[in-house]
């Protein structure tokens with residue numbers, strides 16, 4: 080049997096058969112990485128399913144919920160998806176009658192089994208957890224979740240109940256249900272299904288956390304990365320480390336290094352902070368030992384204390400018991416072990432009998448934070464020392480002038496090529512990456528750390544007719560930061576409104592999208608365009624999805640006016656017949672990562688911009704029959720396009736006799752004439 084025998088439909092599109100043949104050829108030659116440049120409409124989902132079925136044990140990662148859904152809706156017989164805890168309601172808390180302020184149930188990410196406060200927590204969720212912890216005398220164990228099981232695969236498979244074993248990918252022993260019949264945790268039910276499914280669908284973020292930290296999902300035969308141009312961003316985000324003042328201040332002497340006005344290079348600054356973290360890491364075992372001694376004094380249950388010490392021995396320091404003995408001697412001599420927690424307990428309003436329990440809870444919480452912080456520092460230092468010159472750090476401050484203090488420090492790798500294998504690709508023996516915007520294969524493979532010798536690049540030529548996607552340019556001026564923000568050029572802002580008004584007036588009955596690049600432009604257009612309030616839909620981070628759904632469902636000719644829908648939004652057919660790209664979407668060089676990367680890798684900036692252009696203009700043309708008009712307004716567009724034409728989608732017809740001066744009356748009339756002639760009203 081060959082890969083194409085597993086295609087999930089009776090017939091192939093021509094390009095699909097071509098791709099599957101190329102993959103087969105590559106496999107026969109011992110290749111392990113396949114990069115498929117698959118334009119919109121090339122049937123990527125069916126290709127992924129064919130490859131996954133051939134290998135019988137596969138992960139498929141996407142970065143969009145809609146794409147995840149598409150896999151499950153189109154191929155429910157082959158694949159199961161697994162989603163993070165935030166998508167499920169905690170049944171244990173629900174049964175206890177615990178509800179959020181708005182009346183909804185708590186998600187599993189804030190479930191009973193997640194009540195211990197960890198060092199990563201933000202202040203708001205830490206406070207929420209504190210309130211919840213206060214309610215319980217002892218936090219009850221939840222029996223709705225499965226437990227790690229020592230039985231081997233075959234042993235567990237004997238009773239033929241597939242939900243009892245994780246047959247396809249368990250790296251740390253299997254999970255099995257402790258109790259039958261009792262209502263099971265929905266989060267774990269779907270996770271168990273995912274473990275037992277030969278094809279499991281994830282989003283990147285959750286997959287990276289689950290596979291690297293939780294460890295229930297181990298290596299499979301194939302790892303398929305859909306929308307693969309996002310892998311770099313996802314891995315960089317996963318590897319970044321943030322240490323905040325609030326997370327550290329429970330540790331004595333952990334203040335951020337005060338560099339005053341000393342001018343240091345990035346490399347020097349990083350070194351200072353790395354040594355500072357090394358020192359903090361060294362102090363943590365002693366703090367942990369102190370808390371264990373405190374818990375002993377509070378008569379904390381012996382069995383539980385043993386369990387905690389065992390975890391510390393494995394995770395922090397194998398000599399923790401010796402350290403505890405040494406400290407006990409030292410404390411005897413000093414005869415005092417007062418700290419913040421004891422004074423907090425002394426000041427609390429609780430009556431005498433409750434105070435020891437309250438103190439024990441606070442101390443267990445602190446232990447948790449110490450263990451997590453130790454692990455996080457160790458992980459960061461391990462990655463950092465491998466290649467110190469390839470990291471950047473950003474310091475976030477709060478307060479004004481004299482009262483300024485460091486709020487947090489953020490460490491991020493500039494390149495992920497050295498991490499991609501260990502954090503992501505190792506979960507598939509064969510790796511298949513699909514995307515419409517892998518615009519330069521060897522550049523992409525280099526960024527991913529993929530060996531060219533092991534890699535096959537399979538480009539699929541675009542099939543959409545260029546005449547369905549014409550791009551017009553209305554040059555209204557250079558729409559850069561300097562002109563729009565620093566000089567606040569009123570004429571330019573005025574021209575922008577006139578241009579958008581003209582385009583809106585050409586499509587009175589059609590929906591469309593305006594890619595604004597930033598929310599200030601969105602707000603300005605909403606306020607000053609003639610149809611701003613009646614047709615333009617703006618949004619914020621919270622209501623983005625709601626506004627998008629309103630646009631898709633409304634019978635009115637609404638127009639999305641947005642800086643953040645350049646990707647992952649499907650505006651097929653009548654949901655968008657025209658689109659406006661206001662600015663050339665150059666990445667923001669005020670971002671330290673972007674500017675450092677640009678300095679070290681000249682091609683990066685051009686490449687990133689080209690991806691944004693391709694993604695933006697691809698929102699409104701989703702099939703061979705689909706059509707839409709695109710307008711660009713920034714005077715830098717024509718040069719950018721002609722300089723980078725080789726990177727940008729061939730099925731888009733750019734500026735053929737369509738570069739117009741603006742806003743002269745003559746040019747507006749010329750444009751209207753051409754649009755009206757072609758528009759199928």
Ligand code: SF4
Pocket residue numbers: 168169170171172186187188190191192193221222223224264265266267
């Ligand atoms: S395992 Fe139990 S406590 Fe944890 S989220 Fe599920 S239902 Fe809630």
